[in-house]
Amino acid sequence: MTNREIASVFEQVADLLEFEGANPFRIRAYRNGARRIAELTEPIAAIAADSDRDLTDLDGIGKDLADKIATLLETGTLPFYEELKARIPESVLSMLRVPHLGPKKAAILYHTLGIATLDQLKAACEAGAVQQLKGFGKKTQDKILAGIDLAVQSEMRIYWSQAEPIVEELLSRLRQEDYVHQIEVAGSYRRGKETVGDLDFLVEATDADAVMDQFAAYDPSAELIGRGKTKLSIRLACGLQIDVRVVPAESFGAAFQYFTGSKDHNIILRGLAKERGLKINEWGVFQMAPDHAGTAPDSAADAEEPIFDGPEIYLAGRTEKEVYAALDLPCFPPELREAREEFEWAASGKMPQLIELADIRGDLHMHTTASDGTATIEDMIAAAQKRGLEYIAITDHSKRVTMAHGLDSRRLLKQWALIDSINRELDRTLTILKGVECDILEKGGMDLPDHVLAKADWTIASIHYGQNQSRAQITDRIVDALKNPHVDVLAHPTGRLINRRDAYPVDMEAVLQAAAEYGKMLELNAHPSRLDLNDIHCAAAKRLGIPIVINTDAHSTLDLDVMRFGVLQARRAGLTAADVANTRPLSSFRSN
DNA sequence: GCCGTTTTCGGCCCGACTGTTTTCAGTCG
Numbered sequence: 001m002t003n004r005e006i007a008s009v010f011e012q013v014a015d016l017l018e019f020e021g022a023n024p025f026r027i028r029a030y031r032n033g034a035r036r037i038a039e040l041t042e043p044i045a046a047i048a049a050d051s052d053r054d055l056t057d058l059d060g061i062g063k064d065l066a067d068k069i070a071t072l073l074e075t076g077t078l079p080f081y082e083e084l085k086a087r088i089p090e091s092v093l094s095m096l097r098v099p100h101l102g103p104k105k106a107a108i109l110y111h112t113l114g115i116a117t118l119d120q121l122k123a124a125c126e127a128g129a130v131q132q133l134k135g136f137g138k139k140t141q142d143k144i145l146a147g148i149d150l151a152v153q154s155e156m157r158i159y160w161s162q163a164e165p166i167v168e169e170l171l172s173r174l175r176q177e178d179y180v181h182q183i184e185v186a187g188s189y190r191r192g193k194e195t196v197g198d199l200d201f202l203v204e205a206t207d208a209d210a211v212m213d214q215f216a217a218y219d220p221s222a223e224l225i226g227r228g229k230t231k232l233s234i235r236l237a238c239g240l241q242i243d244v245r246v247v248p249a250e251s252f253g254a255a256f257q258y259f260t261g262s263k264d265h266n267i268i269l270r271g272l273a274k275e276r277g278l279k280i281n282e283w284g285v286f287q288m289a290p291d292h293a294g295t296a297p298d299s300a301a302d303a304e305e306p307i308f309d310g311p312e313i314y315l316a317g318r319t320e321k322e323v324y325a326a327l328d329l330p331c332f333p334p335e336l337r338e339a340r341e342e343f344e345w346a347a348s349g350k351m352p353q354l355i356e357l358a359d360i361r362g363d364l365h366m367h368t369t370a371s372d373g374t375a376t377i378e379d380m381i382a383a384a385q386k387r388g389l390e391y392i393a394i395t396d397h398s399k400r401v402t403m404a405h406g407l408d409s410r411r412l413l414k415q416w417a418l419i420d421s422i423n424r425e426l427d428r429t430l431t432i433l434k435g436v437e438c439d440i441l442e443k444g445g446m447d448l449p450d451h452v453l454a455k456a457d458w459t460i461a462s463i464h465y466g467q468n469q470s471r472a473q474i475t476d477r478i479v480d481a482l483k484n485p486h487v488d489v490l491a492h493p494t495g496r497l498i499n500r501r502d503a504y505p506v507d508m509e510a511v512l513q514a515a516a517e518y519g520k521m522l523e524l525n526a527h528p529s530r531l532d533l534n535d536i537h538c539a540a541a542k543r544l545g546i547p548i549v550i551n552t553d554a555h556s557t558l559d560l561d562v563m564r565f566g567v568l569q570a571r572r573a574g575l576t577a578a579d580v581a582n583t584r585p586l587s588s589f590r591s592n
Numbered sequence: 593g594c595c596g597t598t599t600t601c602g603g604c605c606c607g608a609c610t611g612t613t614t615t616c617a618g619t620c621g
Binding site: 030032033064065099103105134143187226269270 | 594
C-alpha cells in the first residue's frame with residue numbers, strides 16, 4: 001500500500017470514529033498519523049522494512065498506529081477499519097461535508113431516521129422530518145437543505161490565484177474607509193496554500209457595523225450565513241465563504257496570528273505557552289494567575305469575566321511579532337506555519353531566509369506560436385524584458401505532442417538558429433536560451449535524438465502521454481530520462497492538475513534519488529493549476545541537494561506573471577534563494 | 593491514541609456564534 005492509501009485509511013477511521021462519538025483526542029491521533037504519513041516522501045514500507053528504524057520514531061505514530069500500519073502493509077486491509085465500516089455505512093461520511101452538520105447531528109439523523117446518504121437527507125428535509133427531531137428545528141433543517149448541494153461541490157476549493165483579486169479588491173475598498181485602522185487577510189490564503197476554501201479577514205475599526213455592512217455589500221447575490229457583534233460570514237455566489245472579524249487594537253496581532261493558523265501550528269504554540277504558565281487566544285497572550293495556572297478553567301465562573309480584567313494579566317497582542325516574542329519565538333513566515341519543522345528551526349536558529357519573487361532572474365519554461373503558445377518569440381522576449389528577467393529559455397513542445405504542433409528536429413534547429421540571431425542583436429540585459437520541452441515517450445526514451453538535444457542550451461524532459469501506465473513503468477521512463485546526459489530538468493514531475501486530475505502513479509522517492517544521483521534539476525511549475533512539485537516534494541528535493549527551478553510554463557505573455565505563485569509554493573517548502581537555480585546569475589546557472 | 597528531564601496516568605488549544613435551549617451542545621475555525 002502507498003503512503004497515500006494508508007493515510008486515507010486513517011482519515012476514514014477518524015471520520016468514522018468521530019461519527020460514533022469517540023474520544024476526540026483519539027480521533028485527533030488518527031488524523032495526526034494520517035497527516036504525518038501523507039507528508040513523508042519515502043515509502044513508509046521502506047521504513048517498516050528497515051530493521052534499524054522503527055515506525056514509532058515518527059512523531060504521532062505510537063505502538064498502536066505502528067501495528068496498524070504494519071498490518072496494512074502486510075495484508076492490505078485493517079480489521080479495525082473493516083469493523084467500523086460494518087457498523088456504519090461509508091456513505092454517511094458524505095453528510096459530514098454539509099455545513100453546520102457535524103458528527104453528532106449526523107449520527108442522530110442516522111440512528112433515528114436511518115439517513116445514510118445525501119439523497120435521503122434531502123428527502124427527509126423536504127418532507128419536514130428533520131425539524132421534528134430533538135435538538136433540530138426549522139432553521140437547522142433549512143440550513144442543512146441549503147448545504148446539501150454545496151456538500152456535493154465542496155471538495156472544490158478555488159485556486160489561490162483565483163482568490164487573489166477578491167482579496168485585493170476587498171482590502172483596497174476597506175482601506176479607503178477612515179473608520180478602518182487596520183485590515184488584513186489571514187487563514188490559508190495568507191499561508192499561501194495552493195487552494196483556498198474560504199477567506200478570513202481581520203479588521204480593527206471604530207465602527208464594526210460599518211465594516212460588516214461593507215463586506216455584506218461587496219456581492220449583492222452573496223448569502224448571509226451569520227452576523228454577530230464582531231463576526232460576519234457570507235458566501236459569495238461563486239461558493240467562496242468570507243469570514244470577517246472585528247477586533248480591538250490590543251488584540252489585532254493575537255487574532256492575526258490565531259486566524260492565520262494553521263490549526264496544528266497553533267496547537268503547538270498554545271502547548272508551549274502553557275508550559276510557561278501563559279495562555280494564548282485570539283485576544284492576546286495572558287499570564288495565568290498562580291491559582292489558575294495549570295488548572296482547567298471553570299467555564300461557568302470565568303465566562304462573565306472581562307477579558308482584560310480577570311485573574312489573567314494581558315501581556316501582549318497588538319502585533320504578531322509581540323505574540324511570538326512573548327514565547328521567545330521569531331515571527332514565523334506565514335507559509336511555514338504548518339507544524340512541520342518550523343519550531344525546530346526556531347529552536348536551533350536555523351529559520352530559512354525564504355526566497356522572494358525579486359530573487360528570480362530567469363524563467364526556463366515557456367512556449368511560443370511555434371507550438372501551442374499564443375505569442376511569438378519576439379513577444380515573449382519583450383514581455384520578459386518588461387519583467388526585468390535576465391534570461392529565459394524558449395521551450396516549445398517536441399513532435400510527439402501533435403495536438404500542440406510540437407517541433408521535429410528540423411523545425412527546432414531552425415528555431416534555434418533564429419534565437420542565435422536574436423541573441424546577437426539583443427542588448428546584454430536579456431539572454432535567450434535555446435531550449436525544448438522534450439517528451440518522454442510512452443515506450444520510454446526521448447522524443448528527439450541525442451545529437452539534436454546535444455545542441456540545446458537547456459533540455460526539459462516531461463511526460464504528457466501514457467499517464468495511465470503502471471507506477472513502475474512511469475517511474476522507469478522518468479528515471480531513464482534523468483539518466484540522459486542531455487536532459488537538464490524534469491518538468492511538472494507528477495503531472496497533477498489541481499482539482500482536475502490526480503498525479504500519475506510514480507515513485508517519487510526513486511525520482512528524487514535519480515535526480516540527485518545524475519545531478520539533474522526538478523521543476524516547480526508555477527502555473528496555479530499545477531504547482532508541481534508540491535511543497536512536500538520540494539522540501540525533500542532540498543534535503544537531497546537537488547536544485548529546484550521555478551518556471552511559469554507560459555503559453556502567453558501574461559502567463560509570465562504566474563511566477564509569484566510558484567515562489568509562494570517554494571516558500572511553503574522552506575526554500576531559500578540558494579535552493580532555486582534560476583535565482584543565480586546566468587553565468588553561474590550555466591556553469592552548473 | 594500519543595506522550596513524558598516533575599508524570600506510564602492524565603492530560604491533550606480555545607473562543608464565537610447559532611439554535612435550541614432555559615443553561616447549553618454542536619459546529620466551526
